[in-house]
Amino acid sequence: MNEEPATEKGRATRQKIVDAATSVVQSRGVEGATLGEICRTASVSKGQLYHYFVSKQSLIQAVAQNTVDKVLFYQESLFATKETFSDFEIWVETLVNLQVDLDARGGCPIGSLVPQLADNDEGARRVLADGFLRWEMAIRESLRQLKKNGALRRDVDVDEGALQLLASLQGGLLLSQVRKDPTQLRVILDGALLRLRDHAPSRTEEATQSARLHSTA
Amino acid sequence: MNEEPATEKGRATRQKIVDAATSVVQSRGVEGATLGEICRTASVSKGQLYHYFVSKQSLIQAVAQNTVDKVLFYQESLFATKETFSDFEIWVETLVNLQVDLDARGGCPIGSLVPQLADNDEGARRVLADGFLRWEMAIRESLRQLKKNGALRRDVDVDEGALQLLASLQGGLLLSQVRKDPTQLRVILDGALLRLRDHAPSRTEEATQSARLHSTA
DNA sequence: CCATAAATGGACTGGTTAGTCCATTTATGC
DNA sequence: GCATAAATGGACTAACCAGTCCATTTATGG
Missing domain, CATH: 1.10.10.60 (Homeodomain-like)
Known part of the structure; x- marks a missing residue:
């Protein structure tokens, strides 16, 4: 291509x-x-x-890769040194301030491409999925560091926490964009962070079990 | 228009x-x-x-309204009777199953329109924002009901909880779509639910208390 | 039934689009 | 400084687009 x-x-x-x-x-x-x-x-x-x-399609795939590279260059730098919990709060504030500067426009450059490309361009989909994976890994690594430093309890599931944090970020950016209100992102991410700090047990057995039982159309 | x-x-x-x-x-x-x-x-x-x-633009705004109406007709029906935590787990499983049926394609019909419309069509943006507001209110009402039934502690902020749940849902749908993996949504939403449950009475207490207190109108 | 208005079908247009083609210019290796 | 290949500019096309126009059909109310 x-x-x-x-x-x-x-x-x-x-x-x-x-x-x-x-x-x-x-x-x-x-x-x-x-x-x-x-x-x-x-x-x-x-x-x-x-x-x-x-073709235009191959250009669009290059655009997807370019977008991923730019966002992750920035995000990976933000996650480079995260050793305390307040580092994560700074991360949140940095992202909120960025949205304020952007007037809550644009949303996540990667996330915005997903609805337009994921279902119709398998190549682009893979590029975007890979970008999110890198992002998730950066968060994981930071959370692991936090745990190592004793800022997170042992029983926190770092893998699940990273995924949930990334999802909250994406949802938060979407809601901030549609509401033209960057503070939505802060409320959403602060909540996600608090859950990690106060610790929640990871998925309990009965949660998944009862859910499976009730799985109907 | x-x-x-x-x-x-x-x-x-x-x-x-x-x-x-x-x-x-x-x-x-x-x-x-x-x-x-x-x-x-x-x-x-x-x-x-x-x-x-x-014009095409006015048709698109009607499409946005139609999308909102259809999604919320469904969601509001799902939230009509939510009195225990397991009702929320059923809600999660229902959404996950729906994504399985759809092969993780499409994402959230409302959320997918946001990147395409929010910044360029103020009328459509308002329609979408209003849809999310209705959605958020439905979740709030359910959480309030949970609280009333003693399944949520008093100090849980229902308003923040609803917003964070909605954000996790949106982020979860996005990640499920781009990864072609509906189970992502389950992990993400289960985590968001546990965030609320952490503040709830223990499971046994909840089960007995919320069993048949007061049924909603 | 008849008059009026709403509903319908589809040809048509001017502008735009992705993509093609090729002549010309610029760089590179030797 | 010459031969070869890469880089560039822009005219061109066939298809397609949103939007227009108008003749015809169908419903409705008195």
């Missing part, structure tokens, strides 16, 4: 196209983003675009 | 168009949905579509 890298200036041009496309896709959506606007944004000709990408 | 209701058959035709549009938008996205495909799906002519809607 994708094209092999170019020489030297070529790689720069290619990246310029992907960056422009990422920006246009973010604001207009996947289907709403036209190659014309992308070329205009990148100050590049149509011929150049098709020199580096065989 | 929208058109006045029609006579009799007219209202049926209008609804047929909205239903078809809702379906097409769900699978192709807002920008990817063409009026041609919508007309074909609804077995309706172009003239009819523009007889009931002044």
Whole structure:
């Protein structure tokens, strides 16, 4: 699907196209983003675009990868040094402030692509899923560090906690966006964090058991 | 923006168009949905579509409203009788099973529209935000009922709990969709529920207390 | 029944889209 | 400085898009 890298200036041009496309896709959506606007944004000709990408779809997949890389470069840096609980509170506040700056627009750059791509473009879906996996792993690692430092009780399930934190973040960004209110994200993430601090037992047997029993259409 | 209701058959035709549009938008996205495909799906002519809607945008807003109405009709029915914690576990399992049936495709019909509409269509944004508000209120009411029945401790903040539960649901649906794995939703929602349950009386107490206190109207 | 209005069907249009083609320019290796 | 390949620009096309227009059909009320 994708094209092999170019020489030297070529790689720069290619990246310029992907960056422009990422920006246009973010604001207009996947289907709403036209190659014309992308070329205009990148100050590049149509011929150049098709020199580096065989189709719009392959460009979109590159956009998905680019989005994942940018978000995770930032997030992984935020999670680099998390040793106390207040580090996580700082993380929350950083994300809330970012949403305030953005006027609660855009939501999560990765999450926003999911409804548009996951069901119709298997390649893009894998890229996005991989991004979330990296994200989840970064959170896990931080929680493990917290546990090691005694800031989390032993019986906290770090794997489940990381997944639930990531889900709260995604849901929180969605609700903040639709309500134009970044403070929603704070309430949601603070709640998720509190559960980790005060500790909750991981899924109990009876919870899953009774749920399975009642599983009807 | 929208058109006045029609006579009799007219209202049926209008609804047929909205239903078809809702379906097409769900699978192709807002920008990817063409009026041609919508007309074909609804077995309706172009003239009819523009007889009931002044523009594609107004049709999309009707689609947003239709989506909200359908999801909330279902969700509000699910929340009608929630008096014990196991009722919430049943709710989780119902949603998980639904995702299994859908092959983890589609995500939340409302949530999927947010990234596509919230930042570019203020009217649609309000419709979606209102839908989430109704959803949140239904959850709140159920949690209040739980509290009344003694299944939740007094110091649990029902308002925050409802918001956090809704956020976990949205994030859970997103992650289930992108991972093609409905069980993600279960882990995430079970965790969110336990967050509430931590503050609840012990299981035995809850079981006996909430057994048959007062049935809701 | 007849007059009026609503409902319907579908051809049509002007603009836009993804994608093609090819001539020209620029870099690179030798 | 020359040959080869990569990079670039932009005109072009066939398909498709949202939206228009209008003739025809169907319902309704008095």
